[in-house]
Amino acid sequence: MIQTGSRLFDFSLQNQYGESVTSTGLSEGRVLVVFYPWAFSRVCGSELEALNESYEYFAKRNVRIVGISVDHKFTLRSYAESLGIKFELLADFWPHGEVANQMGAFDEQQGVATRVSLLLEDGVVRNLFRSGMGEARKIEDYKHAVDGL
Secondary structure (H helix, E strand, C coil), X not given: CCCCCCECCCCEEEECCCCEEECCHHHCCEEEEEECCCCCCHHHHXXXXXXXXXXXXXXXXXXXXXXXXXXXXXXXXXXXXXXXXXXXXXXXXXXXXXXXXXXXXXXXXXXXXXXXXXXXXXCEEEXXXXXXXXXXXXXXXXXXXXHHC
């Protein structure tokens, strides 16, 4: 399980357009990695919409936002288009939930990513955020952590 101070391990996932995104690419600068259970679900949608509404805030502070779920890239593309998402959504589809599992962000009983977020700086975890399956994480907590870096 990844912890504050841990380095990001090697992985490669496809985004909603089928482009490969690697951990190496996420190891430069500041990145907010947001694991979420399901595309098109109520709580996930509200969380990603709130992040999308705050996109400029994070962009001005040079923070890249990346969402990760176990949904297929085609589902993620439809989801991103339906919400007007400005950031990448990565598909941890196959092997199913492998990256989420290695991060300690996978619910084996339900087969989905849990609500875990990582604020990275140059590939090192600076902050961890967790909430229950039906509980959205607070954007203000992310902003506070970003401003503290």
